Amino acid sequence: MSDLRIAVLGVGMMGADHVARITSRIAGARVAVVNDYLAEKAEQVAAVVPGCRAIGDPLDAIADPDVDAVVLATPGPTHEKQLLACLEHGKPVMCEKPLTTDVETSLEIVKREAELGRTLIQVGFMRRFDHEYAELKALLDAGGLGQPLVMHCAHRNPTVPPGFDSSMIVKDSLVHEVDVTRFLLDEEIASVQVLCPTPNPGGPPGLQDPQIAIFRTASGKHVDVEVFVATGVAYEVRTEVVGEKGSAMIGLDVGLVRKTVQGTWGGQSTPSFRERFGQAYDSEIQRWVDAVRRGADTGVYIDGPGAWDGYAAAAVCEAGVTSLMSGRPVDVQMVDRASVWGGGL
Amino acid sequence: MSDLRIAVLGVGMMGADHVARITSRIAGARVAVVNDYLAEKAEQVAAVVPGCRAIGDPLDAIADPDVDAVVLATPGPTHEKQLLACLEHGKPVMCEKPLTTDVETSLEIVKREAELGRTLIQVGFMRRFDHEYAELKALLDAGGLGQPLVMHCAHRNPTVPPGFDSSMIVKDSLVHEVDVTRFLLDEEIASVQVLCPTPNPGGPPGLQDPQIAIFRTASGKHVDVEVFVATGVAYEVRTEVVGEKGSAMIGLDVGLVRKTVQGTWGGQSTPSFRERFGQAYDSEIQRWVDAVRRGADTGVYIDGPGAWDGYAAAAVCEAGVTSLMSGRPVDVQMVDRASVWGGGL
Amino acid sequence: MSDLRIAVLGVGMMGADHVARITSRIAGARVAVVNDYLAEKAEQVAAVVPGCRAIGDPLDAIADPDVDAVVLATPGPTHEKQLLACLEHGKPVMCEKPLTTDVETSLEIVKREAELGRTLIQVGFMRRFDHEYAELKALLDAGGLGQPLVMHCAHRNPTVPPGFDSSMIVKDSLVHEVDVTRFLLDEEIASVQVLCPTPNPGGPPGLQDPQIAIFRTASGKHVDVEVFVATGVAYEVRTEVVGEKGSAMIGLDVGLVRKTVQGTWGGQSTPSFRERFGQAYDSEIQRWVDAVRRGADTGVYIDGPGAWDGYAAAAVCEAGVTSLMSGRPVDVQMVDRASVWGGGL
Amino acid sequence: MSDLRIAVLGVGMMGADHVARITSRIAGARVAVVNDYLAEKAEQVAAVVPGCRAIGDPLDAIADPDVDAVVLATPGPTHEKQLLACLEHGKPVMCEKPLTTDVETSLEIVKREAELGRTLIQVGFMRRFDHEYAELKALLDAGGLGQPLVMHCAHRNPTVPPGFDSSMIVKDSLVHEVDVTRFLLDEEIASVQVLCPTPNPGGPPGLQDPQIAIFRTASGKHVDVEVFVATGVAYEVRTEVVGEKGSAMIGLDVGLVRKTVQGTWGGQSTPSFRERFGQAYDSEIQRWVDAVRRGADTGVYIDGPGAWDGYAAAAVCEAGVTSLMSGRPVDVQMVDRASVWGGGL
Structure with a gap:
């Protein structure tokens, strides 16, 4: 089978990473087209990727007959139009979060895809592919903790770019924990509360940081999340699930650590x-x-x-x-x- | 640039892994030819890899004009002849350990390659590519431990295949620590001593397991290695380097853990x-x-x-x-x- | 100086532990008197402790001229009267929590002691004496984390005795985290919220377990506490303080683990x-x-x-x-x- | 029962520690007599310990009728005579290591005590009382690792006092691992080999540091010990026992960590x-x-x-x-x- 020809739309930090990834580490695919609202940037990227062209208009790139699939790394506000174009042309698309920038247009996209009857859109919640999250999910699915009851999350970034405001902490950072919660607990979140403790005096002026989010799921499970985006320390994400038959934590620099009803703590050794x-x-x-x-x-x-x-x-x-x-x-x-x-x- | 066309010689467990790896996870390469002394096995593998042929004779596979490079996963005793063929045809080759089965023929291969003046042969000591070993090597190269002085290694397998004998513990297992020692300390091993404690009573009859190997390097550094190949427990490799300015250990299920002259233990947090x-x-x-x-x-x-x-x-x-x-x-x-x-x- | 002569009031599990402790492991003190509302139990204890008498009335025990100090391990409802007796006789008293069973009588005790102008009453919040909590407190006091901002606690018991009800989770379990919060953050708690997730289906019928408590301190710091008293797993208390200059966690089976602005995680090595x-x-x-x-x-x-x-x-x-x-x-x-x-x- | 009246002989660092310990933290005993070859030092110590006298001659201190038992913290060369005096007077004695400074006199002491038919002499190998060593011993005794096969030890000090020479590394440092080996494996050491790698260039001139000791026990078990006494880093002692049914390590800043045949690593949670x-x-x-x-x-x-x-x-x-x-x-x-x-x- 010939390689999948991918158009990468948006070649900023995230998009450029995807171009390098597909070119150097992914089997069965190549970047055939790149696009960016800065045309020159797209040209520069295309010049160093064998067999890759820059196309000036994102919708043209999507429609191009030599493009089999699309990676969307463009700014959020452009997603709606571009996703609709992908659906119209029946092109599979890997869309960096957010799907769109508001609930109404997100729902609209969901409906259009549903009308097509094909799942063409994947969203870039990449944590589901991290081996620790995957291991934790597998443990839960296998009933290793019994019924999950409470979940604690921490999401810490060392710094944020200038202009990052308090609501972006919810939409850009907390959103990952929203997906982690839905992924791990397999149910929807029914209510949200965001608490605002005294902000970090050393943080960006005017930013409500840290924030504490409390989710209550449809079945009544409790999830709390510390989101602290300008810690000055390191990147750190941590999740602990407490269930009927023990608890498990990831993100501790030591792999998945589990506490069991047998009274032990620890992890799984490598079998081979x-x-x-x-x-x-x-x-x-x-x-x-x-x-x-x-x-x-x-x-x-x-x-x-x-x-x-x-x-x-x-x-x-x-x-x-x-x-x-x-x-x-x-x-x-x-x-x-x-x-x-x-x-x- | 078009994909590298690789011939994989030997499609037992290790060779079959390499075929799957190159086909599914490696960019810029594909398996064009497979060969095995069991012709049927090679045919079966070829049938499921797009664009792949089986060739009955390993030397024909090496010589094939549609083969750019070779992966050697054949039994050790066939390596010498196959490596010489690769050198003769100027084909790069990735050779699973051992290079050959004795010192004389290994040296012969080194000399032939030296005569060509090109480094065509890579040997499959894959630990150098493991992120923990790479991190430890980087720490040493950066002088983070000062001069290394002593190194402790443990190499434990849960089981060995039938027929694994005491000298294979040296040649097949200890050999990895030989390379780790040379890689990390950047010098040759000058002398070796193998101690034989009371064998594990639950292990394979007649096998001297565990063994303790003691290396003295050219400059007088001490390295000890516990090789214990039928522990019944898990796969576990561990290396600790003790230097002038502290020590560092890998293989503890917690990443690289370092002790410093500042009186702290721990590791590096993830920056982003x-x-x-x-x-x-x-x-x-x-x-x-x-x-x-x-x-x-x-x-x-x-x-x-x-x-x-x-x-x-x-x-x-x-x-x-x-x-x-x-x-x-x-x-x-x-x-x-x-x-x-x-x-x- | 001669040994302190102590009266231990209440020789149930906790009081009997104190008798054994003072007799076998504490220098400079001995148990001179024991008392229990079950007179026979007190007699049994007195019989095996050299130089110890049982006294039938707790107030007589407090007043006894051969008693220098009192340990109160009696049920909470009796504390008020016994503490007042200790104050009246000027006897130092080590009072197991709670001080008294309600706020009004607790305040009354505080006032009486203040009138005496001497601090005779110590309360049994023993976590302040645990080496991990002490180490965390020392780190905070030394400014090692900068200003503390957020604190996460977990308090888990494997089981509770029959009759343990939902409000006892607050008064008997959460109370420890109340003191830990006040001790570590050195300020009062201004408001409390207790959230009730779906209870553990395998727990005691009718018990709201786990509970999530949220404290807001006088200066606006956020503290959350998971109290889960019938986990079936183990005894586990954990505290993480997140500050301006990093975070530190205790209760992880690995001593105090700290994340620093230098991008490292780990702990302090033992100096000698x-x-x-x-x-x-x-x-x-x-x-x-x-x-x-x-x-x-x-x-x-x-x-x-x-x-x-x-x-x-x-x-x-x-x-x-x-x-x-x-x-x-x-x-x-x-x-x-x-x-x-x-x-x- | 009245308090045990102890004579502490030698009030240097170790002896002074024992005086403070017995006075402040040990129930049932008090320091009645101190002695030191520096008479003034003994007087100073006696002055601050209630009810304590200084006695100028160590043999007089041992013989004193108001002394029930002796703690020997004097220099090694004086031990023989002092131990014989303790035996003669039937006084129990807690003797800091070494018993005596050579094998012959040690055996002589053993014989004299055997003739008395009472075990009056305890030797200060305090690691047996450390909770990690005790936990490891309990695991071994319970058969948790099956038959022990191999043991790895590391013994690291940050610095040594001036004048510490290469043979003192054996007699003063390695001696602890000698006792740990005998304690944990419950058998005698049959042969010893000490290897001398290139010394730490930053260490004390002329000192062979580190040293690697290899013990072979009577039944053929292998024990290796790294003794490195001037690491400049921290105090660190570590022991790993590898047995038929898994391995266990202590001294890793994380309590006892065990690897089991069930393929798990970790430790025991705290039950209550x-x-x-x-x-x-x-x-x-x-x-x-x-x-x-x-x-x-x-x-x-x-x-x-x-x-x-x-x-x-x-x-x-x-x-x-x-x-x-x-x-x-x-x-x-x-x-x-x-x-x-x-x-x-």
Whole structure:
């Protein structure tokens, strides 16, 4: 099957990240078209991505016959029109949050998609793909905590850009916890209360930061969220679910930590090297592929340990096996590297 | 640039993993050829990978003009001949450990590659690509521990396959710590001693397990390694480096933990959402691309949150902003989902 | 100075604990008198504590000229009268919570003590003496987190006794967090809100459990507390303070963990063996003292390592010093234990 | 029973600690006599301990009829003679390590005690009384790890006093791990090897630091110990036992962490407040007793929360119960503190 040809609309920080991601780390897809309201920026991006064009009008980009699917990283206010165009052309679209900037137009989009009878729109709540959230969800689905009862969340950013106001803390930051709540608890949020403690005196003037949000779900579960967007400290998101049969917390720098009715705390050990080093294998191969593709230019076809490292390992292991037999220290015998490679490499 | 066409030689567990990896998660490459000494197995793999052929003879696969590079996942004893063929044809090769099965032939390979003057051979010591090892290496290179002095390693597997003997613990397991030592300390190992404590009575009969290996490096640093391959517990690798200015440990289920001369223990917080959720973004996009590519068949073009989730988030946030103003609980207003989507989806 | 003669009033679980504590682990005090509304129980306790009498009337016990100070572990409703008696006789009193069972009588006690101009009454909020809370308080006082802004607490018990009702969750459990809040933030609580999520279906029928309490302090700081008294899991109390310059959490099974504006997480290492093993030294000496005091009866005057252990250590160290010189393994030379001690001991 | 009258011989750092400990934190004992080869120092200590005399000759102190038991904190070379005197007078003695300074005299002491047929001598290996070591020992004794197979120890000090030489690392530091090994594994050490890696260039000149000791026990178990006494970092002792059924580590700033054959890592949760706050209760009462004893002089008979704190807690809880009924925020009603206490206290 040929690669999916994607149009990325908006190539600011988030959109540019997506272009780099699709180009360098995603199998089965390539960026065929980019668009930005700053035409020059789009041209610059297109110039460095093989086989990629810039198109000046976002709706043209969506309609382009050589575009199979769309990534929307444009400002929120433009989403409605662009999403409708995607639906009209039957183009699948991955839309960064928010869907649209208000409830009415969001509902309108939902209705249009429903009329088509096809789910073409995905929204960029990426936490559902994080391994810790996924692990917590799996634990809940498997009944590992029994019925969830209470959830505590913290959402902390070190800083916010200039102009970030108190309601953006709700719409841009808290919104992630809204989705986390709905995802983990599998029910809608019925009411919201936002409390405003004394603001951080060292924070941006006029900003109500931190805020405490309290959700009550349809079935009566309690969720509280500390949103603190200018801590000056670090990026930190944390979720704890307290259920009938214990509790579990993620975001503690230690993976998922669970408390059980058996009176233990802790986590799951890695069953095998595949789970432990899966990411390493992926990186190893991706970096090797990249090095080989650059090799004709560089003369170096590796990006990692080479034959000398294989030889050195063999020499040490041979000495090791000898010592295994005798129990005594054994010197490792190796030729001098320079005698093989000369001054080169 | 067109995709790198790779021949994967050997499609047992490790080779099959590499085929799946290159096909589904690696950008810029595809598996063009597979080979296995069990011809039928290679045929089966080729049948499910788009654009992939099986070739019966490994040397023919290496020589094939439609192969740009080779992944070697064949048994160790065949490596020498296959690596020489790769060098002869100037094909870059990613060779699973060991390079070859003895020191002499390993050195021979090193010399042949040196004669070519190009580094074509990479060896599969994948730990160098693991983020914890990479972080520890970066800390050492930055002088964060001062001069490293002592290193402690543990390498534990839950089980080994039948037929795994005492010298394989050295050659197949300890070999990883050999490379970790050389990688982290940036010097050769000068002597090795393998100690044999009372074996685990519950382990495979006749196997000297655990073993304790002691390395002394060229400059006199001490490294000890516990290799225990049939613990019955879990997969666990751990490395602690003790240096002039503190120590650091990885493999503790908590990321890199460092002790400093300032008298603190702990780790580095995540500076931003990009580091924290980089993996989530990659997975999100990869799964979305896969869903879109399947969409013509399935009618579902998403694999994640949809428009309804975007609408629900908007409704909650709108209530949240209202509460932010009033401080009071605000009910969330949402239409009934069934009223939009009917009985479907 | 002679030992403080203490009357312990109420020898239920908590009072009996105090009797054992004062008798076995507290220097400079002894239990001279015990009292309980079950006279027989007091007699039983008095019988096993050297130099201790039972007195039938609590007010007589307080007034007794051979009582220097009082520990009150009686039911809450009796506290008012007993505290007033202590004040009247000028006897220092350590009063288990609550001070009294309502605000009016509590204020009355405060006023009476103020009239005396001496602080005779201490209340049993023991968390202030826990090393983690003390460490957190010290960090706050030293300005390590800057101005505290938000505080999150969790208070979880595995079970509650029969008859424990919803308002007791406030008065008996939440009350600890009330004191923790006032202690750590050094200001009064201005308003309280208690939220009632869907109760744990597996909990005691009719009990509103968990409860979520929200405190707003005089200066506007936010504190939330999850009180969940029948989790079925374990005893768990946790406090996180989020301030201008970072955050710190205790109760995580890992000591105080702090996040700093330098972007690190972690804790303080132990500076010396005195901090690390202070408890061990105390236990060692207390157990040795106890063994020696029992020695005339038992013939054994130790409760710990003996002379043989000292000899064995000397033998191993002597071999170690020899090996230090030679670098080679050295056999340890020891006589056979039975040759010294025969069949005995 | 009257208090045990103890003679503390040697009031340097360790001995002075013991005097303070027995005087302030140990029930059932008091320091009756002190001695030091610096007579003035002993006099100074005696002057501040109620009922304590200085005696100039250590053997006189041991023989004194008003001494029931002896704590030996004198220099090692004097131990032999002093221990023999204790045995001669039948006085129980708690002897700081070492027993004596060589194997021969240690054995002589063992033999003399054996001839008496009473165990009068305890040796100050205080780690056996540390709660982490005790917990690990209990886990081993309960078979929680199956048969122990391998043990890894690290013993790190930030600094050593001037004059500390390489063999003292064995005799003064490693000796603790000798006892830990014998205690945890319940068997003798059969051979020792001390390895000398490149010394820490920043350490004391001429000192072989770090050292690596390798013990082989009578039954063939392997123990390795890193002893690193001038790390410049912190005090850190760590022990990991690897057994047939999993492993357990202490000294990681997180309590005992265990890996099990069930594939989990973690620890035991605290079952109840008694385990969690036992230390807090002890400290609370000890500090209260001390305050009351000082009260006649100071006019303050508490060292902790007072009646006002009890009143404040009552006021908050009353508001809490009101909110529990209504679900709404309730203001806390309290009188002004100054209205009660005036300007005082």
